[in-house]
Amino acid sequence: MHQLTLAEIARGLADKKFSSEELTKVLLARITQLDPQLNSFISLTEDLALQQAKAADARRANGESGALLGAPIAHKDLFCTQGIRTSCGSKMLDNFKAPYDATVVAKLAAAGAVTLGKTNMDEFAMGSANESSYYGAVKNPWNLEHVPGGSSGGSAAAVAARLLPAATGTDTGGSIRQPAALTNLTGLKPTYGRVSRWGMIAYASSLDQGGPLARTAEDCAILLQGMAGFDPQDSTSIDEPVPDYSAGLNGSLQGLRIGVPKEYFSAGLDPRIADLVMASVEELKKLGAVIKEISLPNMQHAIPAYYVIAPAEASSNLSRFDGVRFGHRCADPKNLEDLYKRSRGEGFGPEVQRRIMVGAYALSAGYYDAYYLKAQKIRRLIKNDFMAAFNEVDIILGPTTPNPAWKLGAKNSDPVAAYLEDVYTITANLAGLPGLSMPAGFVDGLPVGVQLLAPYFQEGRLLNVAHQYQLNTDWHTRTPTGF
Ligand code: GLN
Numbered sequence: 001m002h003q004l005t006l007a008e009i010a011r012g013l014a015d016k017k018f019s020s021e022e023l024t025k026v027l028l029a030r031i032t033q034l035d036p037q038l039n040s041f042i043s044l045t046e047d048l049a050l051q052q053a054k055a056a057d058a059r060r061a062n063g064e065s066g067a068l069l070g071a072p073i074a075h076k077d078l079f080c081t082q083g084i085r086t087s088c089g090s091k092m093l094d095n096f097k098a099p100y101d102a103t104v105v106a107k108l109a110a111a112g113a114v115t116l117g118k119t120n121m122d123e124f125a126m127g128s129a130n131e132s133s134y135y136g137a138v139k140n141p142w143n144l145e146h147v148p149g150g151s152s153g154g155s156a157a158a159v160a161a162r163l164l165p166a167a168t169g170t171d172t173g174g175s176i177r178q179p180a181a182l183t184n185l186t187g188l189k190p191t192y193g194r195v196s197r198w199g200m201i202a203y204a205s206s207l208d209q210g211g212p213l214a215r216t217a218e219d220c221a222i223l224l225q226g227m228a229g230f231d232p233q234d235s236t237s238i239d240e241p242v243p244d245y246s247a248g249l250n251g252s253l254q255g256l257r258i259g260v261p262k263e264y265f266s267a268g269l270d271p272r273i274a275d276l277v278m279a280s281v282e283e284l285k286k287l288g289a290v291i292k293e294i295s296l297p298n299m300q301h302a303i304p305a306y307y308v309i310a311p312a313e314a315s316s317n318l319s320r321f322d323g324v325r326f327g328h329r330c331a332d333p334k335n336l337e338d339l340y341k342r343s344r345g346e347g348f349g350p351e352v353q354r355r356i357m358v359g360a361y362a363l364s365a366g367y368y369d370a371y372y373l374k375a376q377k378i379r380r381l382i383k384n385d386f387m388a389a390f391n392e393v394d395i396i397l398g399p400t401t402p403n404p405a406w407k408l409g410a411k412n413s414d415p416v417a418a419y420l421e422d423v424y425t426i427t428a429n430l431a432g433l434p435g436l437s438m439p440a441g442f443v444d445g446l447p448v449g450v451q452l453l454a455p456y457f458q459e460g461r462l463l464n465v466a467h468q469y470q471l472n473t474d475w476h477t478r479t480p481t482g483f
Helices: 005-014 020-038 046-061 103-110 153-160 179-185 218-227 271-287 299-320 336-347 350-363 370-389 414-424 426-431 461-470
Strands: 041-044 074-075 114-119 167-169 186-189 210-214 255-259 290-294 396-401 435-443 446-453
Touching: 005 020, 005 218, 020 041, 020 046, 020 074, 020 114, 020 153, 041 153, 041 218, 046 114, 074 103, 074 153, 103 218, 114 153, 114 210, 153 167, 153 179, 153 210, 167 218, 167 299, 179 210, 179 435, 179 446, 186 218, 186 370, 218 435, 255 271, 271 290, 271 396, 271 426, 271 435, 271 446, 299 350, 299 370, 299 414, 299 426, 299 461, 350 370, 370 414, 396 461, 446 461
Parallel strands: 074 114, 074 167, 255 290, 255 396
Antiparallel strands: 041 114, 167 210, 186 210, 186 435, 396 446, 435 446
């Protein structure tokens, strides 16, 4: 049962092959048995899951249907869940029970999804390895000595290990697509404004976007359908109609123009990944796509710009964690300043503290123009590059990451080495564009992802291309040994 995709689960439930309650019990037992190897969950919500599963079964018995009705999922632990610990992977929020549900959580619950638990993540979503979590590192099910990617590493490892069919993640600079690539999943970061950020604990507000992690594009379509849509509670949510993503999966790729940026194939890219990327291009050509070399000339500035903007916004967003209103408070504060200093010093881990310092510095008087303003100008140039490219092509294709999953601890002493792994993913966040990573092969037994980018609100096109690719390849069906 644990091998079933969301689409197969929906069919099984509709045909009464099993109930949501039965499936939920199987998966909860599997998580209890196997997750100690992976550490992909921070909290299991067994009581809630069984209650939601029974309710979904009752709704089906009453004639209701729906692809998510009775479907087991989990949420990255930065989506607020009412009455349930919402830790954001941090000691700061270890004792925080959210007073309300995030819009994404509420929408999926209303559609009948069953929440099995809250998944592990890099602290405050800062990282590409899921090693900065207060709850310990997450392991990659493809090789337990390697990282699963981050920051949605718990969601990725759990889905890859078939502990459940799909989970939510968030992507500020790649945190859905990068762990998807490193664990052989399909992951989609929607257009900025497509999915509500209300109740999603903020890292960098102008970049953050929630989205689905699943094994197939077909399942990402189902989960995105439940997440997307206008939310009056989020002032950056956009009031655009949500198309039927599943209905769009079968469009023909005949004549689809795919752009491959020449800048992607620079020295930093593992040549074996470059070969797999080109093999995926050949596969799409067979389906009727035409390939064109394009250029994204400002791509080289993306990492420096991102690592100014994201920490700047983080330093502002994280100022609310002051030991007074939320989370950790130090013992016996001597005065207000001591309360702030020690609560924050004890509550935040080293990577979060590093980013707050970098961000506060970049925003400080005298440096604002040189760093933050400059980075915003680069952001516009990067967006313009994409706009020009999308005049010529329908989709941009390339690697999701320059390397496969690295060994646990390998980049711990050098944060910049980890930041460089984000080179292919962060441009989409800076421009606000949708992006998808899909499985495209293996290097040394470790999964490799190919990234597709599309114009604003063309999530359906990404899912269509990935689904057609997956009908003709079987990388996404491979299961890690032992799971
Ligand atoms: N690795 C990037 C960072 O550390 C992206 C994280 C994310 O997308 N949440 O900022």
